[in-house]
Structure formats: structure tokens, C-alpha cells
Amino acid sequence: MLPRRPLAWPAWLLRGAPGAAGSWGRPVGPLARRGCCSAPGTPEVPLTRERYPVRRLPFSTVSKQDLAAFERIVPGGVVTDPEALQAPNVDWLRTLRGCSKVLLRPRTSEEVSHILRHCHERNLAVNPQGGNTGMVGGSVPVFDEIILSTARMNRVLSFHSVSGILVCQAGCVLEELSRYVEERDFIMPLDLGAKGSCHIGGNVATNAGGLRFLRYGSLHGTVLGLEVVLADGTVLDCLTSLRKDNTGYDLKQLFIGSEGTLGIITTVSILCPPKPRAVNVAFLDAVGPEGKDHRGAEPGWLRVQVRPLPPCGAALRHRD
Ligand SMILES: Cc1cc2nc3c(=O)[nH]c(=O)nc-3n(C[C@H](O)[C@H](O)[C@H](O)COP(=O)(O)OP(=O)(O)OC[C@H]3O[C@@H](n4cnc5c(N)ncnc54)[C@H](O)[C@@H]3O)c2cc1C
Numbered sequence: 001m002l003p004r005r006p007l008a009w010p011a012w013l014l015r016g017a018p019g020a021a022g023s024w025g026r027p028v029g030p031l032a033r034r035g036c037c038s039a040p041g042t043p044e045v046p047l048t049r050e051r052y053p054v055r056r057l058p059f060s061t062v063s064k065q066d067l068a069a070f071e072r073i074v075p076g077g078v079v080t081d082p083e084a085l086q087a088p089n090v091d092w093l094r095t096l097r098g099c100s101k102v103l104l105r106p107r108t109s110e111e112v113s114h115i116l117r118h119c120h121e122r123n124l125a126v127n128p129q130g131g132n133t134g135m136v137g138g139s140v141p142v143f144d145e146i147i148l149s150t151a152r153m154n155r156v157l158s159f160h161s162v163s164g165i166l167v168c169q170a171g172c173v174l175e176e177l178s179r180y181v182e183e184r185d186f187i188m189p190l191d192l193g194a195k196g197s198c199h200i201g202g203n204v205a206t207n208a209g210g211l212r213f214l215r216y217g218s219l220h221g222t223v224l225g226l227e228v229v230l231a232d233g234t235v236l237d238c239l240t241s242l243r244k245d246n247t248g249y250d251l252k253q254l255f256i257g258s259e260g261t262l263g264i265i266t267t268v269s270i271l272c273p274p275k276p277r278a279v280n281v282a283f284l285d286a287v288g289p290e291g292k293d294h295r296g297a298e299p300g301w302l303r304v305q306v307r308p309l310p311p312c313g314a315a316l317r318h319r320d
Contacts, residue, residue, distance in 0.1 A: 048140075049143060096137040117233025154169055172199060186275055227266050236251065
């Protein structure tokens with residue numbers, strides 16, 4: 001669930017949310033604000049390591065040779081420009097800031113595998129990042145971890161128009177996937193406010209719930225298969241598209257909600273439900289525990305009133 005919004009959030013932060021943004025490269029709202037130039041009056045985000053008593057583990061630091069190796073693995077996908085690195089170093093709530101000097105933008109699972117193998121051999125720390133919309137700071141480095149962005153891994157690999165099974169790369173933006181399957185009379189089994197920016201890989205890594213949770217269930221049920229690259233570069237292929245698969249342990253479940261701690265999700269196979277023929281919006285009216293409401297319901301009772309959305313104005317007038 002989305003945590004309750006603290007009352008103290010500054011107004012400049014509330015003017016935009018990641019849901020309105022595009023991919024990593026074109027941020028809006030708070031993402032745009034945390035670029036190189038802080039807007040006047042925008043406080044600088046303190047470094048996480050100065051704010052919390054955290055200790056850097058004995059990882060190596062990135063050398064020129066490492067950068068050359070990364071450039072060979074992902075030509076054109078190595079970002080070291082300090083200005084370009086400011087945004088991906090800060091979480092969108094602007095509470096945490098790392099000081100990574102390198103961001104890598106692979107396009108394929110194979111490239112992710114080569115990157116992680118190199119980092120494993122060199123003892124370099126890596127922080128996976130999707131749309132950087134997470135609420136708990138897991139998407140940004142604490143120290144100088146290498147940021148591995150899935151932004152360029154954004155291809156739909158297959159869609160089955162009868163079963164509704166979608167197979168796509170982890171960096172696909174949720175809203176774009178929604179559009180893709182809706183054109184084919186299906187919907188994504190999850191929907192949330194960050195959909196314009198968050199990636200399906202990030203959704204799986206955080207086991208995101210969202211607005212359709214009660215109707216279509218958790219990602220533990222709708223994700224049919226995953227391809228994951230482990231920390232040493234091994235590619236774990238659990239990418240089945242079977243709705244029932246009892247061939248051994250269901251390893252993919254470990255990665256759903258693992259926040260990138262066990263490996264990098266590179267491909268997702270997900271079951272999309274058929275698009276409903278109609279959607280109705282209901283207004284729920286609950287009586288508080290303190291006393292009766294103005295229509296005399298007893299305390300503690302939940303009064304539920306279902307009203308179709310159109311005409312919304314009429315429904316609201318009726319309430320008064
Ligand atoms: C406006 C708004 C509304 C929201 N509503 C809901 C809601 O209704 N329900 C809900 O459950 N959540 C909600 N959230 C939180 C939501 O779950 C996350 O924002 C989203 O799922 C994270 O996706 P992301 O691509 O932005 O991941 P990021 O924020 O980039 O990363 C999140 C975590 O996953 C890891 N990660 C990212 N990609 C991968 C990958 N490919 N492989 C392995 N690890 C990876 C990161 O290291 C990090 O630990 C909301 C957030 C916002 C901003």
C-alpha cells in the first residue's frame with residue numbers, strides 16, 4: 001500500500017509526481033527538479049551517508065579500466081556526466097542521495113549478464129534502477145554503487161491474443177504496456193499512480209499492488225515467469241508462459257518483492273486479464289467510529305453506496 005502522505009511535504013514536491021513522467025531520460029515534476037539546477041528555494045538533498053549512520057562495505061571503486069570494459073559491453077550506454085548523474089542519484093521523494101559516478105544502460109539480458117560478471121569479478125557494487133518511483137529509496141545508491149538502469153530494455157517480446165500472456169523486457173513502462181494490451185482488448189493486471197514512469201521490472205521487484213489488486217490479485221499470481229541475471233552474471237531462465245507449472249521449485253517467486261537484492265529481473269511473462277466491457281466508479285460512504293452520520297447510521301457501521309460515475313456531478317449533488 002502507498003504510505004500515508006506526510007503533511008509536511010513541501011508544495012514544490014506535490015506539484016508533480018512520477019506518474020506523469022516519461023522514461024528515465026525525460027523527467028518531469030520532482031524528477032526534473034532534482035537535476036543539476038535546484039529551483040530557487042528547493043533544498044539540496046543531503047547525502048544518505050551523511051544523514052544516516054551507514055558504513056560502506058569494502059567494495060572496489062570504478063577505475064578507468066572498468067569504464068573501458070563497460071563501454072565495450074554497452075557501447076554508448078555508459079553515463080559518467082556528473083550533471084546527468086544527479087537525477088538517478090536521488091529518490092523522487094528527495095529524501096535520499098547517493099554519489100554514484102557511473103550509470104549503465106544495457107539493452108539486453110546478455111549485456112546485463114556481462115556487466116554483472118565483470119562487477120562480480122572486480123567486487124563492484126551495483127544498484128538496479130527502473131523508473132525510480134519507489135517509495136523507500138531502494139532505487140538509488142547509498143554510496144558510489146554503479147546504477148544499472150533498465151530504461152533501454154523496453155521491448156515487448158510477445159503477446160498471445162487468446163491467452164493474454166505478455167512477455168516483455170523489464171524496462172517497459174507500465175503505462176505503455178497498458179496501452180499496448182488495451183489495443184488488443186486486454187488490460188494489465190496492475191495499475192498505479194506511478195504508471196507513467198515505473199517499469200514492469202520495478203513493479204515485480206517491489207511486488208507492487210495498486211488499484212486492481214483486489215480484482216486481479218498479487219503479482220505472485222499474475223507473473224507467470226521471469227528471467228533474472230544473478231550477481232555473478234548467471235542467467236536464470238524461469239521464463240515460462242504456462243499458467244500451471246509444477247516442474248520443480250517455483251524460483252521466480254523469490255524475486256517478486258526482492259527489491260533487486262537477489263538479481264536483476266530482465267524479462268517478465270505476465271498474465272493479462274480480458275478488458276472489462278464496462279467500468280463503474282463507486283463512491284463509498286463510511287460512518288466514523290465517533291458517532292452517527294447526518295443520516296442517522298449507527299457508529300461502527302459501514303454504509304456503502306454505489307453510484308455510477310456518469311453523471312458524476314449528479315452523484316455528488318445527491319450526496320449533499
Ligand atoms: C504516485 C505513486 C503511486 C504508487 N502507488 C502504488 C500502489 O498503489 N501500490 C503499490 O504497491 N505501490 C505503489 N507505488 C510504489 C510502486 O510500487 C513503485 O513506485 C514501483 O513499483 C517501482 O517501480 P520502478 O520501476 O519505479 O522501480 P524503482 O523505483 O526504480 O526501483 C524500486 C526497487 O526495485 C529494484 N529494481 C528496479 N528494477 C529492477 C529490476 N529490473 N530487477 C531487480 N530489481 C529492480 C530497485 O533496485 C529498487 O530496490 C506508487 C508509487 C508512486 C510514486
